[in-house]
Amino acid sequence: MFTSLTIAGSDSGGGAGIQADLKTFQELDVFGMTAITAVTAQNTLGVQGVQPIPKEIIASQIDSVAQDLGVDALKTGMLFSSEIIKTVAEKIRLYGWEKVVVDPVMIAKGGAPLLQQEAITAVKELLLPCAYIVTPNIPEAEDLTGVTIHTEEDKIAAAKELIRLGVKNVIIKGGHGHESNESVDLLFDGKDTYTFTSKRIPTKNTHGTGCTFSAAITAGLAKGLSVYESVKIAKSFITAAIEEDLKLGSGHGPTNHWAFKRRTGVKI
Ligand SMILES: Nc1ncnc2c1ncn2[C@@H]1O[C@H](COP(=O)(O)OP(=O)(O)OP(=O)(O)O)[C@@H](O)[C@H]1O
Numbered sequence: 001m002f003t004s005l006t007i008a009g010s011d012s013g014g015g016a017g018i019q020a021d022l023k024t025f026q027e028l029d030v031f032g033m034t035a036i037t038a039v040t041a042q043n044t045l046g047v048q049g050v051q052p053i054p055k056e057i058i059a060s061q062i063d064s065v066a067q068d069l070g071v072d073a074l075k076t077g078m079l080f081s082s083e084i085i086k087t088v089a090e091k092i093r094l095y096g097w098e099k100v101v102v103d104p105v106m107i108a109k110g111g112a113p114l115l116q117q118e119a120i121t122a123v124k125e126l127l128l129p130c131a132y133i134v135t136p137n138i139p140e141a142e143d144l145t146g147v148t149i150h151t152e153e154d155k156i157a158a159a160k161e162l163i164r165l166g167v168k169n170v171i172i173k174g175g176h177g178h179e180s181n182e183s184v185d186l187l188f189d190g191k192d193t194y195t196f197t198s199k200r201i202p203t204k205n206t207h208g209t210g211c212t213f214s215a216a217i218t219a220g221l222a223k224g225l226s227v228y229e230s231v232k233i234a235k236s237f238i239t240a241a242i243e244e245d246l247k248l249g250s251g252h253g254p255t256n257h258w259a260f261k262r263r264t265g266v267k268i
Pocket residue numbers: 016107108109136137138173174175176183184185198199200201202203206207208209210211212213235238239242
C-alpha cells in the first residue's frame with residue numbers, strides 16, 4: 001500500500017484543502033494521511049472564518065504519521081503563517097522527505113487570504129528549497145518571482161526563477177489564463193519544458209482545482225511514477241473533475257472527485 005500525507009487546511013465545504021486531497025488520494029488508490037494546519041469555515045460563497053492550529057500540534061501530527069505509518073510522498077497546501085511554514089520545513093528536513101509537492105496556496109477563489117502577506121518570504125526561503133515540485137497558479141508564480149506573466153516565455157522565466165530558489169520541478173498552472181480558450185499547464189524540470197493542455201471548460205465550479213491537481217500529482221509520486229507521468233494523470237483527473245462538476249452550492253462549487261475513476265475504470 002502506498003501512502004501520502006497532506007499538510008494543509010481544512011475546508012468545511014469539502015471541495016478544497018484537506019478534504020479535496022483525501023478524496024483524490026482515495027480515488028487514486030493511495031492511503032491518505034493528514035496534518036491539519038488551519039481550520040476554515042468555508043462554503044462555495046467564500047471563507048467565513050480561519051483558525052490556525054498551534055505549531056506544536058502541527059509538528060505532533062507530522063511526527064505521529066512519520067514515526068509509525070511512513071510517507072511515500074507528501075504535499076503542502078494552506079500553511080497560513082511564517083511560523084507554520086518554519087515548523088513544516090523543519091519536519092520535512094528532519095525526516096529527509098524528498099517527494100514533496102508544494103502547492104503555494106495564497107488566496108481563495110473568492111479573494112480571502114489563506115497566507116499572511118509577510119509569510120511569502122518564508123515560502124521562498126524555507127519551503128521552496130524542500131520542494132521536489134512546486135505548483136503555483138499564474139498570480140502565485142508572479143508573487144513568488146516578481147515576473148509578470150502574459151506569454152509562455154514569461155512562464156518559463158518565472159519557472160527558472162523558482163528553480164533558482166531551490167525547487168527541482170515547476171508547474172505553472174493555466175487555470176487563471178482566462179484570455180485563452182485552453183488551460184495550459186507548463187512543466188519545467190530545470191532543463192526541458194513540457195505542456196499539458198485541455199480545452200478551457202466554461203464553469204464557475206472550480207473550487208479546489210489546485211488542491212485536487214497537486215494531490216493527484218502526489219499520489220502518482222507515492223506510487224513511484226515519474227514527474228511527467230504523475231502530472232499527465234493529474235491533468236486527466238482534474239479535467240474530468242471539472243467537466244463533470246457537481247453543481248453544489250450557489251457560488252464557486254466543488255469539482256467531481258469521482259469522475260476520473262468512473263471514466264477510466266482502470267487502476268493505475
Ligand atoms: N476552466 C478550466 N478548464 C479546464 N481546466 C481548468 C480550468 N480551471 C482550472 N483548470 C485546471 O485545473 C488545474 C488547477 O489550475 P488553477 O490555475 O485553477 O489552480 P488554482 O488557482 O491553484 O486552483 P484553486 O485555487 O482553485 O485551488 C490546472 O490543471 C488547470 O489547467
